Structure formats: structure tokens, C-alpha cells
Amino acid sequence: xxxxxxxxxxxxxxxxxxxxxxxxxxxxxxxxxxxxxxxxxxxxxxxxxxxxxxxxxxxxxxxxxxxxxxxxxxxxxxxxxxxxxxxxxxxxxxxxxxxxxxxxxxxx
Numbered sequence: 001x002x003x004x005x006x007x008x009x010x011x012x013x014x015x016x017x018x019x020x021x022x023x024x025x026x027x028x029x030x031x032x033x034x035x036x037x038x039x040x041x042x043x044x045x046x047x048x049x050x051x052x053x054x055x056x057x058x059x060x061x062x063x064x065x066x067x068x069x070x071x072x073x074x075x076x077x078x079x080x081x082x083x084x085x086x087x088x089x090x091x092x093x094x095x096x097x098x099x100x101x102x103x104x105x106x107x108x
Contacts, residue, residue: 002046004055009065015056017084022106023054027070027077029061034093035076041096042078045103053080053103080106 004026007015016023026042028035046055060067060075070079070086080088080102088102 002050002055004042004046004057007056007058007063009063012058012063012066015054016081019054019081019084021052021054022080022082022087022103023056024103025079025081026055026057027060027067027072027075027079028057029059029075031061032075037093038076038078041099044096045099049103052107078102082106 005015007025016025024042024045026035026038028039042055042057045053049055058066060072074091076092078090078099079086080090087106090099090102
């Protein structure tokens, strides 16, 4: 089963912007309670969308450059990238069905 990979300021371009498939980026931090709530949902979706969507996590404490480049003000924030551009944004904890709807909209 697929698991979200870690990305960083150094690898973000290659991992996300140059990806051939859409990428969901989970912006999180270890101290963030809602981030820990959304993590298992992101794990499940990574398995369900394997091969169609790539899932990566970015620790905003360790990688402030990318977080500020995309204007991440609160976490968790999930950004969906398609062909190197932001195609969707989800801020805060959302149920799995909301995330699925957002991903499905990007995949059409």
C-alpha cells in the first residue's frame, strides 16, 4: 500500500511541481493536533488513489520556504497540484468524503 512520502524545500520541485500525476501535499507540523487527525485519512487516500495521485507531506517547521511560497497560514492545509499549479486547497480538518470530492474533481 502507498504511503505519503516526505518532501522538503530542497526536493519540492522534483517531487511535486514536475510530477506527471496530480500531487496532494499535506502541510503539517508535529505539534499540530488537527494534523494528526487528518494524517490517517491521507494515508487511506494514498492507498485508494495509488497510481493516480501522488501523496507527499511537508513539515512546515522544517521547510518554511515552501510553506511561505504558497501562503500557508494555518495547518493542516492540503494543496492539490496538477501540472505544477495549485488545482485545489483544503484548509483544516475535513472528512474523508470532502477530500475524495476534491481529488476526483482534479482527476477529470
